Amino acid sequence: MSFFRITLLRSAIGLPRRSTDVLKALGLKKRMGTVFHAVSPSVAGQIMKVKELVSVEEVDRRLTKQEVHLERKPDPGYYLEKSCVAERTELRGQ
């Protein structure tokens, strides 16, 4: 079972009411908002209605909101030093 990962890239302001309603039905509220829907003909039809506004990917599972957020998080630029004992147990555990 795969999922559509749908991101709203362009807003439907000024477009026919139908486009706004389709976005609402998909659960897209703001630009750059991301939703996941199981692959099905009905969702495909909804995407086709707003194909100019969204970007679509096929993914294996639904990501949580936090996971989607973490994808965008930049590298902190530092790492935490650990004691060699802690690092060794971590490597052993792998």
Next chain:
Amino acid sequence: MFKPTSALFGGLLWKTPWRLSSMQKARQRKRLRAVDRVVDTVSAALQRNGQTSKAVQRWYAEMPREEEMLPKDKYTIFDKKEKTYRKGIHKLPKWTRLSQRVNPPGF
């Protein structure tokens, strides 16, 4: 000194150029390809699950892809009021968020 120009006489004057610039055309091609990509992704995902969608089938049957389109169709649209029956696609309201790819029969 008062200089009589159409902008000063006419109040609000919108100067929309009659054709697209090369950068506008490049962005238009990019948008066309983006729509093609969305449709391809949806179609491939449905096929993998053994499903079909009427909207996707209809798109493939009726709409040309970006690389199949003539420049004429990418950057201009049919208009019965124009002398040449064509006008720039940027005259179409909301043209950056619409799929306008085919002409009426005979044009």
